[in-house]
Amino acid sequence: MDLSPTRNGDAAQTSWNIEQVVAELRRSREVAHNVRHQGRIREWPSRKALVGVLEGLGAVLFPTHYGRSDLSETNIDSFVSYQLNQTLSVVQDQVRRGLLFDSEQDGEEDACVNRAAVEITTKFASRLPAIRALLFTDLQAAYQGDPAATSASEILLCYPGMTAIIYYRLAHALYELGAHLPARLISEIAHSTTGIDIHPAAQIGGHFFIDHGTGVVIGETTIIGERVRLYQAVTLGAKRFPEDANGILIKGAARHPIVEDDVVIYAGATILGRITIGKGSTIGGNIWLTQSVPPGSNVLQAQMRQINTLTIEPKQMSQAVCQPSI
Numbered sequence: 001m002d003l004s005p006t007r008n009g010d011a012a013q014t015s016w017n018i019e020q021v022v023a024e025l026r027r028s029r030e031v032a033h034n035v036r037h038q039g040r041i042r043e044w045p046s047r048k049a050l051v052g053v054l055e056g057l058g059a060v061l062f063p064t065h066y067g068r069s070d071l072s073e074t075n076i077d078s079f080v081s082y083q084l085n086q087t088l089s090v091v092q093d094q095v096r097r098g099l100l101f102d103s104e105q106d107g108e109e110d111a112c113v114n115r116a117a118v119e120i121t122t123k124f125a126s127r128l129p130a131i132r133a134l135l136f137t138d139l140q141a142a143y144q145g146d147p148a149a150t151s152a153s154e155i156l157l158c159y160p161g162m163t164a165i166i167y168y169r170l171a172h173a174l175y176e177l178g179a180h181l182p183a184r185l186i187s188e189i190a191h192s193t194t195g196i197d198i199h200p201a202a203q204i205g206g207h208f209f210i211d212h213g214t215g216v217v218i219g220e221t222t223i224i225g226e227r228v229r230l231y232q233a234v235t236l237g238a239k240r241f242p243e244d245a246n247g248i249l250i251k252g253a254a255r256h257p258i259v260e261d262d263v264v265i266y267a268g269a270t271i272l273g274r275i276t277i278g279k280g281s282t283i284g285g286n287i288w289l290t291q292s293v294p295p296g297s298n299v300l301q302a303q304m305r306q307i308n309t310l311t312i313e314p315k316q317m318s319q320a321v322c323q324p325s326i
Contacts, residue, residue, distance in 0.1 A: 056087030161210030
């Protein structure tokens with residue numbers, strides 16, 4: 001099919017000055033605005049492949065929910081074994097690609113990178129039972145924390161917060177093992193899928209529940225304790241970004257909140273900086289908080305004419321005791 005432009009019904013060949021544009025783009029790439037990683041063309045980790053990895057690992061962790069509903073006691077282990085073998089092969093390749101991205105020397109020996117990828121993938125696989133155990137506590141927290149939840153299956157199939165937590169816990173394990181770029185890609189897959197943005201380096205304890213979830217942001221150096229509950233549009237972010245003597249941002253500095261055990265943070269709250277939310281506290285909706293609060297606090301928007309102040313009151317927490325069937 002002829003796709004050349006026409007003028008008044010007649011074919012008209014147009015150059016668009018392509019040679020000049022190509023030459024200027026090359027100059028931009030190679031000289032003026034070079035963004036090529038360490039000057040080398042890389043075999044990048046694949047977002048599409050990692051989507052498949054998440055599907056495969058979901059089937060490994062929860063076979064009848066994310067794998068096949070017709071599995072039985074006689075074939076479920078064979079199914080999990082097959083999924084693991086298929087998925088871990090892709091994980092290893094994606095980890096290898098990420099290690100090439102992170103390598104500091106040009107022409108680093110492929111054998112060294114391959115060995116490191118095998119080691120990381122093997123360690124990652126060994127962590128999957130512990131990851132599932134943590135996710136079990138997150139399911140319990142969702143069931144206990146949401147009166148609308150009718151079963152663990154509903155939470156696994158319908159709750160974006162649960163999906164985001166599954167992806168986070170997998171990404172966090174990879175990040176801890178040194179596979180930083182694949183972990184970051186997984187966090188962005190979760191972000192685009194659920195609207196929940198959790199950096200894989202964040203540290204989050206068990207029994208974690210994100211209700212509704214859209215717009216939640218959890219920064220890189222955030223530390224979250226046990227039995228914490230967040231609602232939609234909560235931000236655990238940085239208040240300022242430290243710079244070195246040359247004005248360049250210092251990477252990795254602790255700049256996000258510490259949220260202690262048994263804290264509830266309601267919708268729209270923005271908590272910034274390396275501050276501590278004390279154990280058992282409740283942070284009300286739409287709060288802007290840049291100072292630490294002691295354990296057992298209620299942080300609420302003042303009512304009536306005092307809307308520009310905060311009311312911080314001590315309180316006592318009560319524990320839910322109901323358990324889901326999972």
